[in-house]
Amino acid sequence: MSRQQHFGWFLARGFGPHGWGHPSLDWDYDWTSPALYQQAVRTLEQAGFDLLIIEDAPSLGSASTIDLRVRQAFGGPKLDPLLLAPYLFAATERIGIVPTVNPAAYLPYTAARQFATLQHLSGHRLGLNVVTDTGSARHFGTAPQLGHDAAYDRAEEWTSAVVALWRSWPEGALIAHPDAGRYADGALLQPTRHRGEYFSFDGPLNAIPFTDGAPVIVSPGGSPRGLGFAGANSDVQLALAPMTEQSVRAYRGRIHDAAIAAGRSPDDITILFAIQPTVVSSAEEADRLVAASHHPDDDVLRRIAERQSSDLETDLTGLDLDRPLDRGIFGEHVSHxxxxxxxGTHDEDASLREILTAHARLGRIRDGSGWVGTAVELADRIEEYGAWGNDGVLLWGDLHPVTVHRTLDELVPILRRRGILRREYEPTLRANLRPF
Incomplete structure (x- = not known):
């Protein structure tokens, strides 16, 4: 029997115009309506996925890149995934829903109370993808715009403060016993006075304690500071790394070391590596797609530059394709x-054309050069990850029902027959994420 793993879906485009730029747009779903997302998330739950993580960027970016971000809807518009979450909980029973949240956008007391509400309403299936998007801070009043490491310092303080508020109702404070005529013992509630570098507030929280654990904390980030944050705070790490055995084991080792340094066990963190497969019907079709991608024309490179400009909030479209890329064009706010x-692996002399061409080129799943292949080939590769001790994977893509079915229809039965993918759920998200 193969090693069972955890599976999640990363909604990489966020709560935005799904189907835009693709033929699936003509299915006529309304991306501002919950129906599209409810249909797709029910499929993920039927498939046995542990969680859905919804990306978000509250800002449209700097004035110089706003048009790049909205022209093809790469970076916006985006609606708030936290407000989509209740519709997804209502459509499902077991899968976890993980909206992205930015500490700059939520004062700790408000955050703790809102998230506690969703945790109760969902049957303890809420997760929070805590990100440190520094460029959005200017939209939120007096929140300072910080550099990379300082933004993690703020996120660390914010997360600790939210957790402290959740714990301000200690064991025994909630009585709720009609025969005793007492709902709660106010003398036991913790004041939770916080005076920090970035936040100040008083507790206790006006919300009852959790019966089955607090919301799950998820984090991305591969920098030393990001790994340190995960080690101290996260239940799930969204990992981005080359999918070789050496790289996977090394990345897991860094996360485990960070957890131990924070006084936690390595088993406290479920590490999910993000992959973006293109599942096709035959090896011949996969070979054809890969061969066609190896000689991109300038139009293809321009579209890639637009997408990268949106993600990096840095305009690459006006740069000379045949000159080396100046690393100094990226501001401090840009994620490392x-x-x-x-x-990637290019040196400082590499031209922008070489860098973008590498992004255009596809590779085959079967030889480890990329993510194009059949469902059997993808299952083989995921099974191999399990042999390396991997916790699981996040499939990276939009949440359009066409994309979900194209990826999963053949893959799920194969994974289940091999014992890699769960058939039954535990009652809560936290329980579902326990090591197998």
Whole structure:
């Protein structure tokens, strides 16, 4: 029997115009209506996925890149995934829903109370993808715009403050016993006075304690500071790394070391590596797609530059394709991980054309050069990850029902027959994420 793993779906485009730029747009779903997302998330639950993580970026970016972000809907518009979550909970029974939240956008007391409400309403299936998007801070009053590491410092303080408020009702404070005529013992509630570098507030929280654990904390981020944040705070790490055995084991080792340094067990963190497969019907079709991608024309490179400009909030479209990329064009607010994903393994002399061409090229699942292949080939590769000790994977894509079915229809039965994918759920998201 193969090693069972955890599975999630990362809604990489966020709560935005799904289907835009693709033929699936003509299915006539309304991306502002919950029906599209409810239909797709029910499919994920039927498939046995542990969780759905919904990306978000509250900002349209800097003035110089707004048009790049909205022209093809790469970076906006986006609606708030936290407000989509109740519709997804209502449509499902077991799968976890994980909207992205930015500490700059939510004061700790408001955050703790709203998230506690959703945790109760969902039957303890809420997760929070805590990100440190520094460029959005200017939209939220007096929140300062911080550099990369300082933004993690703020997120660390925010997360600790929210958790402290959740714990301000200790064991025994909630009585709720009609025969005793007492609902709660106010003398036991913790004041939770917080005076920090970034936030100040008083508790206790006006919300009852959880019966089956607090919301699950998820985080991305591969920088040393990001890994440190995950080690101290996260239940799930959204991992981005080359999917070789050496790289996977090394990345897991860094997360485990960070957890131990924070006084936690490595088993406290479920590490899910994000992959973006293109599942096709035959090996011949996969070979054809890969061969066609190896010689991109300038139009293809321009579209990739537009997408990268949106993600990096840095306009690459006006740069000379045949000159080396100046790394100094990226501001302090740009994610180090995003810059590294753009550059890959290229050295400083690499031209922008070489860098973008690498993003255009596809590779085959079966030889480890990329993510194009059949469902059997993808299942083989995921099974191999389990042999390396991997916790699981996040499939990266939009949440359009066409995309979900195209990816999963053949894959799910194969994974289940091999014992890799769950058939039954535990009652809560936290329980579902326990090691197998």
């Amino acid at each position: 991980g995003s810059i590294q994903r753009l550059i």
